Amino acid sequence: MYVAVKGGERAIDNAHAWLAEERRGDPEVAELDVAQIREQLALAVNRVMTEGSLYDPDLAALAIKQSRGDLIEAIFLIRAYRTTLPRIGHSRPVETGVMACDRRVSATFKDVPGGQVLGATFDYTHRLLDFKLMAEGEVPEAAKADPRQEPTPHVTSFLNKEGLIQSEAQGEVSGEQTPPDLTREPLELPANRALRLQALTRGDEGFILSMAYSTQRGYGNSHAFVGELRIGRVAVEMDIPELGFAIEIGEVELTECETVNKFAGSKVEPPQFTRGYGLTFGQTERKAISMALVDRSLRSKELGVEVSNSPAHDEEFVLYHCDNIQATGFLEHIKLPHYVDFQSEMELVRKMRAEIAAGQAQDSAQEAAQ
């Protein structure tokens, strides 16, 4: 018999009203507005856009405010909103080679054309709390120099000239080749690389970071160099059917990481470097580097490298557990009422105990009789 139980409405309404009050916090303290979050918590906004899989800084900032700074909850809000949007179309593949770079570093070549451009980075800071930020104050303007005029080619293109690194498989350059889309088709395995990259971009930063770290520590060992890390803006172009040509529909900030791994060669391939690739929205470099390492790790099979039992070599393990919204949904549902489920479990445990007790009583009765 199933009995529906009602009666939570008032409690729920009151809980939500209190949530709103707690979100606001002490009314004596000035309220945060969405523009402040967008401008001053930009890296949180970037993470929400990347894992929410929607580039819209204002919406991501709103989601962070609504979720009281719980970024996974904010990502959940963005994913839910995203599903309400009609799909207008898809862009041409963005050309990161002509990115207007705010930052571009290579750990493999010192004197790379275009140079080592540090950008606005936490690297080389001392990680000491800056108490000046607790006081209001003007920030001195950043230094300027003559803008670089030289092109900033991908670092891996130099290795490619010597044939020292594998080439990327070319798709239809016009972008007509349709890559699989996780937002349209459920994930099925084995996944091709395009699908894996989409899943990794959306995947939880912490999970991808840990998977990448595990490969560095020896679980599916692969020693990666950051061939290049670049952050900057690229134009987004889309073919407009009613116009019959492509126009720029906007500009997005991206982080791109290319890693190179030594590859001893196989029966069919000479020794060379292999590639891992990470691409994320906004300035999100920890995520992009992690993604590149995990991408390379999941390519082991197609590269003919020995595949270990390590988690980072296991496509099913990585792809089915990297999405924090799926994980949160399944994990957190167990806090919701399971009264009937649990009652049946209780009944079962009581019955088993009664059976064992009855068995024991019978045994001792038999022993006594003997």
Place this chain on the structure above:
Amino acid sequence: MGLLAKSDAAQLAGLIGRLENLPEFEWLRRPEVGGVMVRGRMGGTGAPFNLGEMTVTRCALRLESGEVGHGYVQGRDKRQAEQAALMDALMQGPRAAELQETVLAPLEAAQTDVRETRAAKAAATKVDFFTMVRGED
């Protein structure tokens, strides 16, 4: 259209406010907010994959004089999409030179300024390596 798509909504509205006698129009497609799937290339140069979506607002309108204008703007601002479509339609008529001067040139100047300011700040963080003399000779 790229300039209009990437424009700052407030700036665009301000510039269009300087134009007089804007024509009436009828909607062919009212402004709608949607998502465009942004694609990247594997390894930066290879076959495409789906990176994630971005918000885009689009619309289409027809002027009394017959020109059809399309508006595509990044984000969710319907008014901005309408103004972009209006500019697109007017650019096909006799007022193109006036629009170029009053609206498009200032938009372009503003976007160039933002881009060059960032490029200048980035250039200031470029590393100039120098080699220390180690005195081994």
